[in-house]
């Protein structure tokens with residue numbers, strides 16, 4: 001059997017696949033959709049991170065593909081409906097990068113509070129400007145977490161260690177989970193009205209697309225700070241830009257953008273805006289974790305055994 005591995009998935013994490021005598025691992029170079037359509041017929045399995053888009057055309061061209069693995073959480077770069085129609089399993093690795101994404105969110109929050117990137121940029125340009133960078137403390141501030149799943153919960157736990165008050169909105173989690181974590185569950189409007197910092201941690205769905213928009217920002221506190229390390233498109237970037245120019249939003253940090261890669265969003269030029277190029281899962285540890293998890297799932301799927309994360 002042959003498994004195509006795309007997008008620079010961690011070699012160290014591919015051990016569970018490499019150990020199988022009857023599975024050949026092929027490391028693929030970056031390909032266009034046409035190139036992928038041409039080669040996919042040879043493969044029984046495939047692993048992608050986020051750069052490769054497994055479109056309907058790619059799925060249609062597959063002849064013996066049994067499983068597509070995503071080395072990460074979101075499977076939005078895979079046409080899952082087309083794959084399912086063809087009886088191809090789509091598996092992911094939902095746990096391996098939770099801490100990486102939560103720590104990146106904390107880095108964004110601290111970076112916003114203390115204006116670290118802007119101050120550093122100015123100093124690198126030769127200017128020792130102590131007055132321009134008065135920050136705020138996280139202690140005693142209210143953090144509104146939208147989406148209290150794996151990453152949202154890990155962020156809440158870390159923010160509690162910073163002595164923040166945590167409120168959360170998630171229509172699908174149990175009261176018990178929130179209670180155990182000493183988190184107050186509130187309505188979305190209440191979260192908007194009370195939070196000093198808002199961080200989103202849900203998938204991009206029809207429901208969550210542009211959830212942070214002109215209308216929701218209007219309900220937020222003056223001087224709110226907003227973070228998105230989940231999925232591009234949950235925050236309406238045009239509305240965020242307007243609100244930052246108007247001074248309603250004091251700072252924002254996006255790791256993910258509606259269009260990626262993205263170097264020309266006007267937000268990127270604002271001093272109180274922090275941008276990172278989808279780095280939430282980019283730690284050495286997380287990349288090994290997700291590769292191991294997805295490689296194990298691919299082996300199980302190719303052997304016809306039970307997979308955990310389909």
Ligand code: NAD
Pocket residue numbers: 073074094097098101146147148149150151152169170171172173201202203204207208229230231255256278279280281282
């Ligand atoms: P998860 O499934 O554990 O948690 C998502 C939570 O969102 C769930 O509790 C769910 O109930 C909640 N939710 C769904 N719809 C909602 C809505 N309308 N309003 C409020 N909450 C809602 O997922 P996770 O592992 O915590 O990942 C969260 C997000 O982070 C995903 O979009 C994932 O793709 C993304 N992610 C990004 C990076 C990165 O590199 N930036 C890394 C890992 C994960």
Ligand code: MLT
Pocket residue numbers: 049050071072073074075097278279280281282
């Ligand atoms: C994920 O959904 O796991 C992330 O977006 C990770 C990534 O691919 O960078």
